[in-house]
Amino acid sequence: MFEQGVIRPPSEAHSLLVRVTRNCPWNQCLFCPAFKGVKFSRRSVEEVKQDIDSMAEEYGEHAAMIKSAFLQDADSLILKTDQVVEILRHIKAKFPALERITTYARATTLRRKSVEEFVRLKEAGLDRIHTGLESGSEKVLRMIKKGITPEDIIEGGSKVMEAGISLSEYVMPGVGGRTLSEEHARETARLLNVVKPDFIRVRTFALHPQSPMMKMVEEGSLKPMTDEEIVREIRLFVSCLEPIHSYFSCGDYGPNLLMQVNGRLDQRKDAMLAELDKFLSLTPEQKKVYSYLRRSSSMNYPVDVALDPGVMKKILPEIERLEKKGVDGFNRYIADCMACMIPQPQTDNWE
Ligand code: SF4
Structure with a gap:
């Protein structure tokens, strides 16, 4: 046992x-x-x-x-x-x-350890640390009660890198809402340009219905972002990242809309920006069709699928049906699909 x-x-x-x-x-x-x-x-x-x-x-x-x-x-x-x-x-x-x-660790915990301690952990067999910074913006970190500061992220992450342990940093586009989106993208890139982790992994924000953030949305203090707005935020984030050797990854997380945006920033940054731009250049209807296809199945589709007239003809009536289901019907459907894709609480007691 x-x-x-x-x-x-x-x-x-x-x-x-x-x-x-x-x-x-x-x-x-x-x-x-x-x-x-x-x-x-x-x-x-x-x-x-x-x-x-x-x-x-x-x-x-x-x-x-x-x-x-x-x-x-x-x-x-x-x-x-x-x-x-x-x-x-x-x-x-x-x-x-x-x-x-490998293991998970919080930035505050990483900051408390010395480089010598990380070297000992590496010698004992620890190869990689996964850590969620979510955002580099102090305002966003405070708003989501992450309990870490930009200094924790920089100091903790830099010590791990100095000791030669592989570092995987997790970022959460959309979690700052529309108001903090730009600051969230710019500040997160600023910190990661300093730390230069081995991996930057994208974890698009999905709002769980039991989360206290739902109340923030209802009260109007958090403005949830659409798929299109989140892609714009990711585009700004990638454009602010320097051509560091970090591997940028959207491909290992289902709730990311464009899972094909992957690669080393020093080799594929322009290609990744081009893929994000390809989505952003779609018409509003084509963007909705692409979001609908991605969110209602676990399939990853090339952006070009939304250029297919046959696909558009088949999916648009579905979208119209959702839009008739009350205010913001389509976006609520997308949010519900995403909430089903994240880990569920182990109890009904969200304290
Ligand atoms: S509450 Fe969740 S996201 Fe925050 S540190 Fe704990 S496991 Fe990580």
Whole structure:
């Protein structure tokens, strides 16, 4: 028997999941359903080692096929460095074929550790850290109660990079709403140009109906953005990123509209901008048809699909039907589709 948490990055879909803490020590981000209603706790090193032993026993000779492992849940490096090192060594001893071990960590946690501690973690086997900055804008970070500052993001991320651990930063277009969109794009790019992480992964904001951000929308303090507005924001964001070596990725997250926008910024920045422009050059009806096709199935489509008269003829009546369903009927449909695509809360208790 061993414990597993509910969340891991998409890139860790085939990884061994080793739970070193339970849930999220912060748990206050207004947009995040993942751990609402469940409490954070640390697990003892002995308990985690017993889990690793149980997994090794269960996998038996197949353990040699496991190539990657992920430490759960939301902020594993909140444990003391000595404890994480001991856990990493034990995983490596029991799963000797592992080629990669990764974890989530918050920027505040990264900032508290020294470069020397990260070097020790790397030597013990930690290859990559996934961290959500969501935004580089202080105003947006405050509004969404992220509990981190631009300084945490720069200092924490830079130390990880200096130690030679791969860094994956997650950005959330749309989360600042229409009012803060430009600042959100520019400030996020400004910070990432300093940190130069290995990966910049896009996680388009989706409004969960239970989220306190829904109340902000109802009260008018948050102006939700349409797909078109979010693509414009991403375009501004990419244009403000310097040609750094970071890999920019939309392709590993279903709620991103244009999942084909991927590539290293020093090699494909212009190509990525051209793909974003291709969408922005569609007529308003074509943009809606493309959004409808993307949001109502898990298929990724080339933008050109909206140039096909046959597709337009088939989908436009559906859009007209949605638009007749009251104020903002089409955009509400798109928002509902997106809310279904994000992790759901483990309880009904969104505190
Ligand atoms: S986004 Fe991350 S830090 Fe924020 S509540 Fe969710 S799991 Fe915790």
